[in-house]
Amino acid sequence: MAVDIHAHRILILDFGAQYTQLIARRVRESGVYCEIHPWDMSDEEVRAFGARGVILSGGPESVTQIHSPAAPNAIFELGVPVLGICYGMQTMAQQLGGRVTAAVHREFGYAQVTMVAPCRLFDGLRDHSDAQGRAVLDVWMSHGDRVDELPPGFVATGSTNSVPLAAMADESRRYYGVQFHPEVTHTLQGMQLLERFVREICGCEARWDADNIIADSISRVREQVGSDHVLLGLSGGVDSSVVAALLHQAIGRQLTCVFVDHGLLRQGEGDQVMETFARHMGVRVIRVNAEERFLEALKGEEAPERKRKIIGRLFVEVFEEESAKLQGIHWLAQGTIYPDVIESAGAGIKMPDGTVRAGKAQMIKSHHNVGGLPENMKLKLLEPLRELFKDEVRRIGVELGLPREMVYRHPFPGPGLGVRILGEVTKRYADLLRKADAIYIEELRRHDLYDRSSQAFAVFLPVRSVAVMGDGRRYEYVIALRSVETIDFMTARWSRLPYEFLERVASRIINEVDGISRVTYDISSKPPATIEWE
Ligand SMILES: Nc1ncnc2c1ncn2[C@@H]1O[C@H](COP(=O)(O)OP(=O)(O)OP(=O)(O)O)[C@@H](O)[C@H]1O
Ligand SMILES: O=c1[nH]c(=O)c2[nH+]cn([C@@H]3O[C@H](COP(=O)(O)O)[C@@H](O)[C@H]3O)c2[nH]1
Ligand SMILES: NC(=O)CC[C@H](N)C(=O)O
Numbered sequence: 039m040a041v042d043i044h045a046h047r048i049l050i051l052d053f054g055a056q057y058t059q060l061i062a063r064r065v066r067e068s069g070v071y072c073e074i075h076p077w078d079m080s081d082e083e084v085r086a087f088g089a090r091g092v093i094l095s096g097g098p099e100s101v102t103q104i105h106s107p108a109a110p111n112a113i114f115e116l117g118v119p120v121l122g123i124c125y126g127m128q129t130m131a132q133q134l135g136g137r138v139t140a141a142v143h144r145e146f147g148y149a150q151v152t153m154v155a156p157c158r159l160f161d162g163l164r165d166h167s168d169a170q171g172r173a174v175l176d177v178w179m180s181h182g183d184r185v186d187e188l189p190p191g192f193v194a195t196g197s198t199n200s201v202p203l204a205a206m207a208d209e210s211r212r213y214y215g216v217q218f219h220p221e222v223t224h225t226l227q228g229m230q231l232l233e234r235f236v237r238e239i240c241g242c243e244a245r246w247d248a249d250n251i252i253a254d255s256i257s258r259v260r261e262q263v264g265s266d267h268v269l270l271g272l273s274g275g276v277d278s279s280v281v282a283a284l285l286h287q288a289i290g291r292q293l294t295c296v297f298v299d300h301g302l303l304r305q306g307e308g309d310q311v312m313e314t315f316a317r318h319m320g321v322r323v324i325r326v327n328a329e330e331r332f333l334e335a336l337k338g339e340e341a342p343e344r345k346r347k348i349i350g351r352l353f354v355e356v357f358e359e360e361s362a363k364l365q366g367i368h369w370l371a372q373g374t375i376y377p378d379v380i381e382s383a384g385a386g387i388k389m390p391d392g393t394v395r396a397g398k399a400q401m402i403k404s405h406h407n408v409g410g411l412p413e414n415m416k417l418k419l420l421e422p423l424r425e426l427f428k429d430e431v432r433r434i435g436v437e438l439g440l441p442r443e444m445v446y447r448h449p450f451p452g453p454g455l456g457v458r459i460l461g462e463v464t465k466r467y468a469d470l471l472r473k474a475d476a477i478y479i480e481e482l483r484r485h486d487l488y489d490r491s492s493q494a495f496a497v498f499l500p501v502r503s504v505a506v507m508g509d510g511r512r513y514e515y516v517i518a519l520r521s522v523e524t525i526d527f528m529t530a531r532w533s534r535l536p537y538e539f540l541e542r543v544a545s546r547i548i549n550e551v552d553g554i555s556r557v558t559y560d561i562s563s564k565p566p567a568t569i570e571w572e
């Protein structure tokens with residue numbers, strides 16, 4: 039019997055901070071399972087969750103306002119440790135009888151916290167020492183309000199020049215508050231602090247590791263599926279590839295994958311997917327050549343949203359047709375991961391009066407998604423990666439024996455080159471883009487830059503520009519190169535690729551791709567520009 043990897047669990051209550059996902063990732067990195075829930079979770083839900091500890095996140099609101107979000111009272115009745123971070127500390131202070139005031143100016147960025155009293159949370163952590171030999175930590179702050187009066191039972195454990203009560207603790211109840219953000223890497227000892235909280239103070243065992251996650255998923259899949267047959271949409275991307283490897287281990291011949299070649303894949307991608315899965319791993323993969331069908335449907339279509347919808351609809355049609363042909367398919371598997379779940383659930387922050395303050399997750403583009411399948415498909419959904427972050431998915435992919443290049447490849451959107459060819463999609467444009475993209479990626483790998491970029495690709499611009507080559511005039515299309523650095527793909531910074539490298543790529547593309555006469559490099563950040571161009 040495998041260990042119950044979910045039994046030792048931490049509850050993270052989200053007050054709308056930018057960094058709530060980071061808190062969860064740090065807790066997971068210390069080997070402990072956790073879930074993020076909205077701050078207005080009911081008392082019953084809190085009790086039913088069975089947390090060994092609770093973390094209250096930061097947030098944009100101010101507890102000095104009436105009707106500001108507060109933690110459910112049940113968390114203070116569970117008898118488990120509570121850690122409040124920033125807004126979380128402020129609401130904890132106020133709810134337990136302390137006082138919070140709005141400061142005149144916001145404190146944003148680097149700060150040093152001096153440990154002014156012993157505290158289990160900080161014990162032994164030190165970046166510097168002050169004149170009296172007390173430990174000093176380098177931390178990152180982002181707040182306007184501050185705790186001015188401690189609640190009964192608490193002592194001040196850390197202070198900065200501008201915030202005397204930068205950390206507080208009530209050791210008898212195991213309640214802790216920090217005004218700074220331990221979840222960001224700028225807080226050097228932040229990971230240790232969070233690990234200390236979940237492992238030592240909450241007493242959670244480190245059960246959340248790749249081996250245990252795999253064993254647990256396999257046994258859950260077997261239980262769910264029984265002897266039924268499963269259809270998986272396999273793209274060759276990270277998520278669906280890991281699902282394929284996992285399901286192959288769990289249910290073997292009951293799994294059939296459908297790989298749709300819509301003619302908008304990268305160079306050699308189709309063959310590579312078949313090679314890896316069908317030949318090497320012995321997974322049953324049906325390759326559907328649907329290039330003509332997709333291109334035909336996209337003919338004359340220039341609007342990005344309409345193109346996305348057409349592609350999404352055709353995907354669904356192909357999956358439906360294939361499952362009908364196979365018969366006896368009861369499940370549709372997909373590579374949904376935890377950020378997809380959080381992002382689709384947590385749009386905006388709900389206020390106590392029921393209104394919703396605008397959140398980050400506004401719909402900018404309809405991401406192609408198998409989740410948009412019609413109800414009447416009667417297929418049940420199987421989503422074994424629903425609880426995992428991308429880095430966890432990658433780790434279990436490696437553990438399951440997938441090639442490293444596949445697991446660490448850049449994400450590739452479902453609509454593929456369809457959203458990287460601006461405006462109308464044609465076979466000629468797709469062929470030109472494929473060639474240019476392959477040169478770019480090949481050079482990135484050759485120069486050891488691929489792994490330093492989070493996502494890199496070429497974009498086809500259907501405008502023409504004059505060039506002179508071999509004394510002749512050319513009047514051809516333009517390629518834009520994009521490379522971004524990002525952790526969560528919600529925000530991104532353009533990569534500072536070396537000039538010499540860009541020069542080499544540009545020259546190769548113009549010389550080798552007949553039909554391209556100019557190359558540009560995209561230096562837009564997200565926001566405001568999104569990662570893809572459409
Ligand atoms: N060409 C395709 N053929 C079959 N299914 C596909 C195809 N493209 C996308 N899908 C399905 O859509 C899902 C969502 O695509 P998405 O790109 O988010 O994930 P992925 O391709 O598995 O991983 P990555 O994010 O690394 O690209 C995939 O998990 C897969 O089930
Ligand atoms: O599966 C997908 N279907 C889509 O329709 C889609 N659109 C964008 N992306 C990927 O999502 C990330 C963020 O992209 P944007 O900044 O362009 O919104 C980037 O990694 C994009 O490649 C998609 N993935
Ligand atoms: N980052 C935060 O949690 C900020 C909390 C609160 N909004 C403040 O400004 O103090």
Ligand SMILES: [Mg+2]
Nearest residue numbers: 275450451452
């Ligand atoms: Mg993909």
